[in-house]
Amino acid sequence: MGRSTRQNIGQAIFMGSSPNFMTLLRHPQHIVGEVDVGPALPSSVSLARHRAKAHTFKRGITSDVLIIAQQNINATSVMFDLGFGPNEHFCPSTSPVYIVPAEANAQWTLNGESQCVYLALPAQDVTQLFEAFGVTAPAEHLWRLAGRGFDERLVHELVLRLWQEVSNVGPTPLLESSCRVALLHTLARRFQREPTPAAKTTPKLERRLLNRVLEAIHALPPEGVSVERLAQIAGLSPFHFSRLFQNSTGRTPYRYYDELRFQRACDLLTGTSASIGDIGGQLGFANPSQFTRAFSRHAGCSPRRYRTQQGFRCH
16 A cells, blocks of 8 residues: 555544544554555645444544545435534545644544545644635534535535645655645635625633633643533533634634643743653643653643743753
8 A cells, every 4th residue: 555554443432631533543443444645745734544334433623624425325324413413424426635723522423335535634733724714613514514415616625636646656845735735725715705794793612611611721731631521611512612712712722722731831841840751741642752742732842941041941
């Protein structure tokens, strides 16, 4: 399979606190069927091809936006549950695409054999590119688009072409970034073609509920927090909670948590002598490498270099 790694796998439920999609795929006992995992790509982008008979895929909550390009399908039903009940998403076109938002506690069920390619993109990168393309409230648009499968030939072709090139030739930063930008630009244009809802008062979380949710987020428990748990605190469905939270704070729950954790990391790096590993562990990262990658994405440099630049040296 070129440079991809083949895994023959069985079925189980992945347990974890907001892993990325590649982490899920590296636990082969958690997925039905056969998965070819693509080589590592820049910017934490993940690619994989999945072949399986009728099955249920329990993704759970991950930190990526998942784009699914269906290749071959003998199923007549694709039931998606994004955290608030199953709905039929089947798209009978020749270029079917499915979107799964990062914060959806997702699973999907197909009633027949299928093959597809998964492209997982970090949620923060997706949001930043959409905003650069002039999309307002990108998370809201993504959730609306995730409501069912849809036909989008260019997106479908880009995902499949990226998989073929990466599998046969290997990853290159230019190829990955070009496809990612073209793909998200196509989706942004689709968003902008959608009719804009009539202007009305933007619904927000009640102040007392928002305070309770923020208190839970600001505690920064090492095991992390999930949208499901925050929605439970607010007494809402994950979907409705995510909308109201963004309306109230200007950020999705994940982005708010991610930015808060980065700021806490900065404070610990400059205000304490704790090691890089200890700081990452306090903030819920599985290992120093994961913490360094996440921190560098925000700061543009490693935690150690940031600490040095700020005038503090760990002795």
